[in-house]
Amino acid sequence: MSAPKVGFVSLGCPKALVxxxxxxxxxxxxxxxxxxxxxxxxxxVVNTCGFIDSAKAESLEAIGEALAENGRVIVTxxxxxxxxxxxxxxxxxxxxxxxxxxxxxxxxxxxxAPPSLDHNPYIDLVPPQGIKLTPRHYAYLKISEGCNHSCxxxxxxxxxxxxxxxxxxxxxxxxxxxxKAGVKELLVISQDTSAYGVDIRQRTGFWNGRPVKxxxxxxxxxxxxxxxxxxxxxxxxxxxxxxxxxxxxEGKVLPYLDIPFQHASPSVLRAMKRPAFEDRTLSRIKQWRxxxxxxxxxxxxxxxxxxxxxxxxxxxxxxxxEAQLDRVGCFQYSPVEGAPANKLDGIVPDxxxxxxxxxxxxxxxAISTARLAAKVGREMDVLIDEIDEDGDxxxxxxxxxxxxxxxxxxxxxxxxxxxxxxxxRITDSSExxxxxxxx
Numbered sequence: 001m002s003a004p005k006v007g008f009v010s011l012g013c014p015k016a017l018v019x020x021x022x023x024x025x026x027x028x029x030x031x032x033x034x035x036x037x038x039x040x041x042x043x044x045v046v047n048t049c050g051f052i053d054s055a056k057a058e059s060l061e062a063i064g065e066a067l068a069e070n071g072r073v074i075v076t077x078x079x080x081x082x083x084x085x086x087x088x089x090x091x092x093x094x095x096x097x098x099x100x101x102x103x104x105x106x107x108x109x110x111x112x113a114p115p116s117l118d119h120n121p122y123i124d125l126v127p128p129q130g131i132k133l134t135p136r137h138y139a140y141l142k143i144s145e146g147c148n149h150s151c152x153x154x155x156x157x158x159x160x161x162x163x164x165x166x167x168x169x170x171x172x173x174x175x176x177x178x179x180k181a182g183v184k185e186l187l188v189i190s191q192d193t194s195a196y197g198v199d200i201r202q203r204t205g206f207w208n209g210r211p212v213k214x215x216x217x218x219x220x221x222x223x224x225x226x227x228x229x230x231x232x233x234x235x236x237x238x239x240x241x242x243x244x245x246x247x248x249x250e251g252k253v254l255p256y257l258d259i260p261f262q263h264a265s266p267s268v269l270r271a272m273k274r275p276a277f278e279d280r281t282l283s284r285i286k287q288w289r290x291x292x293x294x295x296x297x298x299x300x301x302x303x304x305x306x307x308x309x310x311x312x313x314x315x316x317x318x319x320x321x322e323a324q325l326d327r328v329g330c331f332q333y334s335p336v337e338g339a340p341a342n343k344l345d346g347i348v349p350d351x352x353x354x355x356x357x358x359x360x361x362x363x364x365x366a367i368s369t370a371r372l373a374a375k376v377g378r379e380m381d382v383l384i385d386e387i388d389e390d391g392d393x394x395x396x397x398x399x400x401x402x403x404x405x406x407x408x409x410x411x412x413x414x415x416x417x418x419x420x421x422x423x424x425r426i427t428d429s430s431e432x433x434x435x436x437x438x439x
Contacts, residue, residue: 002116003031003033003115003116004032004033004042004113004114004115005032005034005035005040005042006027006032006033006034006041006042006043006044006045006109006113007034007035007036007037007038007040007043007044007066008020008023008024008034008045008047009044009045009046009047009062009066010047010133011049011058011062011077012047012049012051012055012077014187014189014233015190015191016047016049016099017133017134017140019047019076019102020047020133021131021132021133022102023047023076023102023105023106024131026102026106027106027109028131031115031116034131038066038069038070039069039070041070041072042072042113043072043073043074043109043113044066044069044070044072044073044074045074045105045109046059046062046066046073046074046075046076046077047076047077048062048063048075048079049077049078049079050077050078050080050081050082050159051078051154051155051156051336052334052336053334053336054334055079056079056085059077060090063075063090064089064090067090067092071092072094072112072113073092073093073094074094074095074105074108074112075090075093075095075096075097076096076098076099076104077099078098078099078159080096080097080099080101081098081099081158081159082337083096094108094111094112095108095111098159099159100145135385136181136182136183136418136419137182137183137184137419138183138184138185138186138383139178139185139186139187140187140189141171141175141186141188141189142166142189143165143166143171143188143189143190143193143219144164144165144190144191144193144195144199145160145161145163145164145166146160146161146163146164147163147191147192148162148163148192148195148198148199149192149236149273151273152271152273152340152344153272153333153339153341155337155338156191158338160191162199163191163192163195163198165196165197165199165200165214167214168212168219168222169205169206169207172207172208172212172219172222172223175228176226178228179226179228182419184228184229184419185228185229185230185383186223186228186229186230186231187231187401187402188219188220188231188233189233189234190234191234192234192236193233193234193235193236194216194235194240194241195238196215196216197213197214197219200214202214202215207222215240216232216235216240216241217244217247220232220244220247221247224247224253229254229383229398230252230254231254231256231258231401232244232256232257232258233258233401234258235257235258235259236259236260237259237261237281241257242284242287242288244257245291245292245295246291246292248294248295249291249292254398255295255296255398256297256298256398256399256401257296257297258298259297260299260300261281261301262274262301262302263301263305263308263312264315264316264323265308265311265312265313265316267307268305268312268316271305271306271307271341271344272302272341281323282319282322282323285297296327296399297325297327298325298326298327298328298404299325299327299328299329300329300330301329301330301331302330302332302333303316303331303353303356304333304348304352305333305341305348306333306341306344306345306346306348307345307346308333308346308348308356313356313360316360317360317363320363320364321363324367324371326371326399327368327400327404327405328367330357330360330361330364331357332350332353332354332356332357333353365431369430372406372430372431372433372434373429376427376429377425378426379423379424380397380408380423380426380436381397381398381421381422382397382408382422382423382436383395383419383421384416384417384418384420384422385402385407385418387417392409392410392411393410393412393422393438394407394409394410395407395408395410395422395424396408397434405432406432406433407433407434408426408435409433409435409436410422410424410435410436411436412438413438414438422439424436424438425437425439
């Protein structure tokens with residue numbers, strides 16, 4: 001009896017990608033084959049995103065496509081918390097479950113396509129690091145689930161629950177296995193990375209027989225011993241983040257902070273239910289850069305939030321000029337079903353949202369262009385991601401996270417390979433990318 005095949009679609013953020021990797025790892029352990037083709041699959045799993053309306057629409061479309069191509073579809077992920085909506089549109093799905101409900105997904109797969117009786121887990125081995133959906137040389141390392149914040153525009157806590165930190169020994173053990181398998185970059189993710197360990201009062205755990213405190217600082221220091229790049233994502237700017245900067249200055253952790261500031265105007269931040277200490281934040285940014293001159297700061301912002309005035313928006317632009325952030329994403333406010341922000345007064349017209357978004361992006365582009373131009377002539381380590389069709393290498397520096405930041409385009413007399421770390425002299429720059437030659 002041949003092993004049953006499972007088609008798999010993974011949508012949404014890196015945290016959802018890690019959920020997909022865990023499900024796929026268990027399916028392979030149970031003897032299932034994974035196929036990218038709908039028509040060859042005995043059943044299809046769609047891991048959905050439900051954060052904003054456009055993501056929900058994409059998820060519903062993916063479910064519909066899988067039903068049309070295969071007909072046997074299991075739905076999981078963040079959108080799964082609204083089973084009624086999914087079944088209203090697609091009543092024939094076999095099962096619906098929410099995020100992190102791995103056992104329910106596996107049970108649904110086993111019911112739809114029973115595992116082969118010939119499967120021998122001692123022969124059909126799964127790699128120690130599990131099944132990964134990223135390239136071999138980098139991997140996402142999820143350190144916690146859920147979030148304790150109550151931002152008015154967000155429904156993540158209602159989908160993923162309150163903060164639950166993973167045992168520090170489990171996190172470090174996974175990281176160690178990944179590095180041994182060839183991973184060169186660990187991308188640390190969660191809903192709130194700087195809150196790691198708060199829910200368990202920073203309880204001490206053990207890794208390889210040694211005590212390690214469950215805190216972002218101690219975890220980062222331990223990860224730095226593995227010999228891979230360590231990149232911190234989704235860092236909320238608590239005061240204790242200041243303690244991470246020395247690790248970055250010493251080269252133990254990449255000098256890179258991904259901090260979702262969302263806005264700068266005190267009135268908008270209050271409406272968002274986020275800390276409104278933008279002046280204090282500016283002074284901390286200046287201090288961080290003084291302590292670690294190579295620090296890269298990326299962030300995301302929302303324009304057109306309910307109640308945002310032209311004065312608020314101009315305040316944001318002025319703040320951006322002062323902050324000089326390196327990498328920035330910007331979104332026009334979109335109501336999310338169930339979010340408290342939906343009840344706020346002062347809805348901003350769509351045309352005003354669009355106009356502010358365009359002004360914001362133009363403003364930040366000038367900042368980004370200037371900051372990248374200042375790197376011309378410098379030497380830096382670059383991790384190769386791919387070789388393009390012309391044979392040129394495309395990689396990333398410490399300032400660039402995969403898929404969201406820029407690239408370094410490299411000319412070399414040698415044949416380079418993905419996953420290779422090379423030294424590069426920067427010769428030119430653009431709005432978002434760097435160009436250089438291997439030394």
